[in-house]
Amino acid sequence: MHRFANPARFLRLAKVILPWSSAIAVLCLGAGLYFALAASPADYQQGESVRIMYVHVPAAWMGMFCYTAMAVFSAMALIWKHPLADLLAKATAPVGAAFTFLCLVTGSLWGKPMWGTWWAWDARLTSMLILLFLYLGYMALANAFDDPERGNKAAAILALVGAVNVPVIKWSVDWWNTLHQPASVVKMGGPAIDPSMLVPLLLMAVGFKAYWITVLILRGRSEIAAQKVRIIRMAQIHAASRGE
Amino acid sequence: MTRKQRRLYFVLLGMLALGAAVALVLTAISDSLVYFYSPTDIVTQRIPEGRRMRIGGLVEDGSVKKDGKTVTFKITDITNSLPVVYSGILPDLFREAQGVVVEGRMETDGQFHASEVLAKHDEKYMPKEVADALKKSGQWNDGKTPK
Numbered sequence: 001m002h003r004f005a006n007p008a009r010f011l012r013l014a015k016v017i018l019p020w021s022s023a024i025a026v027l028c029l030g031a032g033l034y035f036a037l038a039a040s041p042a043d044y045q046q047g048e049s050v051r052i053m054y055v056h057v058p059a060a061w062m063g064m065f066c067y068t069a070m071a072v073f074s075a076m077a078l079i080w081k082h083p084l085a086d087l088l089a090k091a092t093a094p095v096g097a098a099f100t101f102l103c104l105v106t107g108s109l110w111g112k113p114m115w116g117t118w119w120a121w122d123a124r125l126t127s128m129l130i131l132l133f134l135y136l137g138y139m140a141l142a143n144a145f146d147d148p149e150r151g152n153k154a155a156a157i158l159a160l161v162g163a164v165n166v167p168v169i170k171w172s173v174d175w176w177n178t179l180h181q182p183a184s185v186v187k188m189g190g191p192a193i194d195p196s197m198l199v200p201l202l203l204m205a206v207g208f209k210a211y212w213i214t215v216l217i218l219r220g221r222s223e224i225a226a227q228k229v230r231i232i233r234m235a236q237i238h239a240a241s242r243g244e
Numbered sequence: 245m246t247r248k249q250r251r252l253y254f255v256l257l258g259m260l261a262l263g264a265a266v267a268l269v270l271t272a273i274s275d276s277l278v279y280f281y282s283p284t285d286i287v288t289q290r291i292p293e294g295r296r297m298r299i300g301g302l303v304e305d306g307s308v309k310k311d312g313k314t315v316t317f318k319i320t321d322i323t324n325s326l327p328v329v330y331s332g333i334l335p336d337l338f339r340e341a342q343g344v345v346v347e348g349r350m351e352t353d354g355q356f357h358a359s360e361v362l363a364k365h366d367e368k369y370m371p372k373e374v375a376d377a378l379k380k381s382g383q384w385n386d387g388k389t390p391k
Contacts, residue, residue, distance in 0.1 A: 042371065042372065043371065043372075044372040044374070044375035044376075045365070046337075046365070046369075050369060053369070075255055078251060078255060079248060079251045079252045079255055080248055080251075113335075113336060114335070114363065114365050115335060115337075115362045115363055115365070116333075116334075116335030116360075116362045117360070117362055120279065120362070121279075123277050123278075123279065160258070160259060161262060163259070164259075164262055164263055168266070168270070175270075175274075175277075176274065176277045176278045176279065177278040177279050177281075177282075177300055178279050179279050179280075179362060179364060181364070181365050181367045182367045183367060184367040184368070184369060192368045192369070193367075193368070193370070194369060194370040194371055196371060197369050197371070
């Protein structure tokens with residue numbers, strides 16, 4: 001793990017992974033959307049509305065997955081002071097926030113025809129909304145200080161504190177009565193979802209993850225480049241002031 | 245102990261303490277975190293009339309009666325059932341043996357006057373053909389209405 005904390009090594013690795021991750025993202029999302037919107041059957045109860053699920057569920061997984069990744073990066077940044085860890089945590093936050101938002105919106109669109117309401121303050125929906133606020137708080141806090149070091153540290157602590165929400169989201173439907181249905185895929189006794197519907201769901205999930213890796217590499221790269229530029233500029237200013 | 249190790253243990257201990265604190269709080273306020281009560285809760289706990297609340301359960305088989313805009317039905321958790329009165333638009337998934345959540349008040353007439361009826365969806369996803377085939381072969385088990 002410590003080997004990859006070196007920016008030069010990250011850049012070399014990124015170069016190898018980037019074509020693969022972007023190709024997998026495009027292929028999986030293309031195939032996944034085709035199956036989800038056209039080639040998969042309608043549900044016996046929900047009819048065509050089931051197609052919302054192919055975006056909603058992978059987006060929800062992404063929201064929780066990105067937060068977990070962000071918390072792990074933040075812990076690495078706090079404990080080992082890896083120069084890359086802060087950067088990757090900050091690159092993950094907007095991706096996670098966007099997918100969490102997508103999950104809430106698609107869920108709302110599904111809830112109206114199925115449940116009969118856009119929103120319910122049950123444990124699952126509320127904890128997911130808290131997740132979105134945690135992302136927004138993280139991004140705001142990371143940029144709230146003049147000294148980026150202090151901002152990173154404060155945001156990393158928030159990311160770790162907020163991590164307790166992730167298991168609460170996952171098991172909220174089992175611990176309390178909720179309007180939201182219990183888990184269909186990751187549960188005891190195997191998935192309660194037909195294979196013809198599980199395949200597009202998993203394709204979308206893999207596509208989203210590959211998208212995250214691609215964004216992480218692109219943002220990591222540009223941040224490393226920006227830091228180099230900053231260092232060179234500082235050196236120039238120092239040199240110029242000494243020359244006078 | 246190096247500084248890195250000290251920070252590692254500090255973070256681990258902090259997460260452990262925080263997790264324990266959250267777990268305790270959630271267990272303590274568990275009652276107010278439930279979205280709805282079951283008909284059995286209502287019958288056994290004698291919740292006062294006129295208090296606004298939500299009840300969740302199944303629409304009892306053969307209990308739905310429509311009279312113009314007003315619908316009466318019984319909501320059940322197999323052990324106990326409660327009569328519900330509602331006038332308004334029902335969600336598409338509303339039908340007998342379907343899980344629903346009703347929001348309203350228990351009135352003095354012994355009926356639950358609902359101002360909102362929400363349909364609950366279960367975790368099963370399958371094409372219609374599969375559902376029909378399962379029903380035909382007698383393998384159909386919706387897990388909620390034991391016969």
